[in-house]
Amino acid sequence: xxxxxxxxxxxxxxxxxxxxxxxxxxxxxxxxxxxxxxxxxxxxxxxxxxxxxxxxxxxxxxxxxxxxxxxxxxxxxxxxxxxxxxxxxxxxxxxxxxxxxxxxxxxxxxxxxxxxxxx
Amino acid sequence: xxxxxxxxxxxxxxxxxxxxxxxxxxxxxxxxxxxxxxxxxxxxxxxxxxxxxxxxxxxxxxxxxxxxxxxxxxxxxxxxxxxxxxxxxxxxxxxxxxxxxxxxxxxx
Numbered sequence: 730x731x732x733x734x735x736x737x738x739x740x741x742x743x744x745x746x747x748x749x750x751x752x753x754x755x756x757x758x759x760x761x762x763x764x765x766x767x768x769x770x771x772x773x774x775x776x777x778x779x780x781x782x783x784x785x786x787x788x789x790x791x792x793x794x795x796x797x798x799x800x801x802x803x804x805x806x807x808x809x810x811x812x813x814x815x816x817x818x819x820x821x822x823x824x825x826x827x828x829x830x831x832x833x834x835x836x837x838x839x840x841x842x843x844x845x846x847x848x
Numbered sequence: 849x850x851x852x853x854x855x856x857x858x859x860x861x862x863x864x865x866x867x868x869x870x871x872x873x874x875x876x877x878x879x880x881x882x883x884x885x886x887x888x889x890x891x892x893x894x895x896x897x898x899x900x901x902x903x904x905x906x907x908x909x910x911x912x913x914x915x916x917x918x919x920x921x922x923x924x925x926x927x928x929x930x931x932x933x934x935x936x937x938x939x940x941x942x943x944x945x946x947x948x949x950x951x952x953x954x955x956x
Contacts, residue, residue: 766947773947773948773949774893774947774950775947776943776944779943779945788943788944789943790944791944829898832881832899832940833881833942834898834938835885835895835940835945836895836898838892838893840891840892
């Protein structure tokens with residue numbers, strides 16, 4: 730089955746760190762750009778970061794630049810998001826998402842993992 | 849950076865009616881790289897339309913997309929009970945992959 734499964738969400742204090750993981754299965758992970766998209770409680774979708782197939786190109790939304798790092802391990806079919814200096818406004822469900830190849834629309838979503846930043 | 853503005857914020861209609869959702873881009877979207885997603889409560893979004901007018905696999909033909917440049921429309925020709933959800937447009941092709949703020953389609 731083609732799927733993405735996120736893990737690593739938790740309650741963390743402001744200023745803390747967290748690493749999210751996304752396990753891909755059912756498709757050739759190394760052939761696709763991947764991304765993280767988040768959704769704050771009761772709010773809309775916000776694209777967070779994306780990474781090229783070989784990890785050589787990464788993009789971030791301005792609000793997370795310098796704090797978040799997207800990475801991948803194609804041998805493990807896994808995508809990661811290292812989140813540092815977390816703020817209350819980072820509280821959200823974080824979705825792992827696959828970009829269609831060769832286009833850039835999102836054609837596969839995970840179920841999401843909840844990150845809550847609070848003291 | 850492209851800004852996508854969706855209207856209306858909430859649309860109240862009855863099953864069987866026609867729904868028209870708007871997504872306006874500023875500045876314009878190149879190559880019609882515009883997608884539409886549907887999201888139901890507690891679920892991940894689902895791709896409906898890409899390339900402004902191409903239906904994704906498995907999407908019923910009552911869903912259609914149109915438009916180009918700065919003005920795009922998602923039309924649901926005849927609403928089914930399962931269509932009541934939140935709909936998002938998204939510009940893709942290069943970063944940032946901006947989303948619109950969403951239109952909530954609710955039962956009247």
